[in-house]
Amino acid sequence: MSWIDEKGPNNDIVLSSRIRLARNISDYPFPPVIGEDQAQEIISMVKAGLDLEFMDGEDNFDLLRIKDLSPIDRQVLVERHLASRDLMKQAKISALFVNEDQLVTIMVNEEDHIRLQGILPGFQLFEAWEMLDQIDDIVEGRLDYCFDSRLGYLTTCPTNVGTGLRASVMMHLPALTATKQITPVLQTISKIGLTARGLYGEGSEALGNIYQISNQITLGPSEEDIINNLLVASQRIFERERQAQEALLKVKGSQLEDVLWRALGTLSHARLLDLKEFMSLLSQLRLGVGLGMFSGIRVEDVNDLMILGQAGALKKRAQSNLDRDQISSARAKAVRAKIRAIMDK
């Protein structure tokens, strides 16, 4: 269970809603300059706090020390949006707590001492916030956070000071992209303190027409206002995407249907799939599922396909490193098998 394979509201367009809180502990150097022993102490403190709270073991957290993980396992965690690439880069000092349903993770000694993340499928920003706020209270109850009464939470990077909150929605916007409305839309949101990035964060291309939209401002407004600002803007984008999809269907219904069915045909038959084409075909598949074109395929199946087709997941499955061509071939094979399994259900 995770945000990937659980149903969420409007998750054909809004893949997930995510809240991240940056926190640091008083009297310890910030991670860029922390020593290994002190880093270890912080991991232990977070663990102790979580253990006390979740001692019944029902919803407990697994502790993963990054240095103990293989490069492939690290990649898989990033691909599932459970941890950041930066966490993996400082494997000597970093750790990851993951709760059982993989909806809450705590990165320790990434850019900040603690980064709590809550991620839910579909359009559930406030639900993700409520879920994470409870965890934050628990962790905060056991630790002494760096907090300035005027500024709020203090963070390594000044862009996170204040609430330390980054809220984001991962949106699939194929029709706005196809009709070239996406550029003005993204220009508009930058004027209201929001920013858009690709599937895997800063600097990543908007592969498969997937955009992460998040707040840039953390200082000043309250957590609720930050989230609400994002919610309102992303609801507008959601509505515009839905309208653009309906308009496409109305104006070129049969051509659109043809293109989307062909995508399914290619996904279920190709022997080689590079990432870019794969993500583009998945975008078409997701659009078709959203438009009710493919009975038997759910949005969550498309998420599953997306995650199992990433390089790390494919290497994990092969239990070995793969070169570029082997990845294309393994991706095509895994995708075919998965689609067959979905269709046979």
Place this chain on the structure above:
Amino acid sequence: MSWIDEKGPNNDIVLSSRIRLARNISDYPFPPVIGEDQAQEIISMVKAGLDLEFMDGEDNFDLLRIKDLSPIDRQVLVERHLASRDLMKQAKISALFVNEDQLVTIMVNEEDHIRLQGILPGFQLFEAWEMLDQIDDIVEGRLDYCFDSRLGYLTTCPTNVGTGLRASVMMHLPALTATKQITPVLQTISKIGLTARGLYGEGSEALGNIYQISNQITLGPSEEDIINNLLVASQRIFERERQAQEALLKVKGSQLEDVLWRALGTLSHARLLDLKEFMSLLSQLRLGVGLGMFSGIRVEDVNDLMILGQAGALKKRAQSNLDRDQISSARAKAVRAKIRAIMDK
């Protein structure tokens, strides 16, 4: 049963072998200037001769008067290579005899009074010749053919005088085409009295990498020599195509496999297929079948797909005229259903 769905030697590359004999009856004007009554007499004479011979009804011929056929039925006969477009153009005077297994047809009042055709699946030129020669003897026994002791059979067009024989093989040459060896190959055969045309004869494009190779010379050599000349040349082309296919498979096996499987994916999923793309996808499918890539699909299934996807067959199935877009849609639908049926076998 017909050349389409019956197995023949090497029919992944050689779709069919065909012999055509042009004959005319003494004391009647040639078809371009024949009157309707006289044309009718010729039809009756051929019918009488066939009826006497095949009175047991086991392998009898159906008589189709072209004027009684709908435009769609006429188109279907052309698509199945049972009659020519020219026969349909002079519907007032023309008729077609078709034997039960559709391997022998007799066009009456096309360019000549009588054109006998024998067509067999795969590489069977001499077998087709023997089959047709028997029918020719039967018809000739009842009629007085225009025959000149020096020239041989007399025909409307001087290019057919002599044997009146046109032998042809329909070849699928995707690898020679892909590797651009096809142009020199076709240039070479023109030097030895052979010519190459597309799937539907003179002036038709080599859609789907299908070429009809036939003799240009009818006067001088014997029937056996004409056929043998074509057989030797087309065997060479066959071998070169086979080698080119094997080389492609060796050098770019996985890319080739990918392309061919994608063709199956598109054929089985597309909602719109225009003729050109359809024929090109079928060419890839046929190549894949020939290379043993698709278990469960036979070359004859590819022939079936090719014929059912032609415009006339689609109109016949829809029982109505269809415009261009409707044909694309009907083609995609019929192809999907057929592939599903093949796969379910």
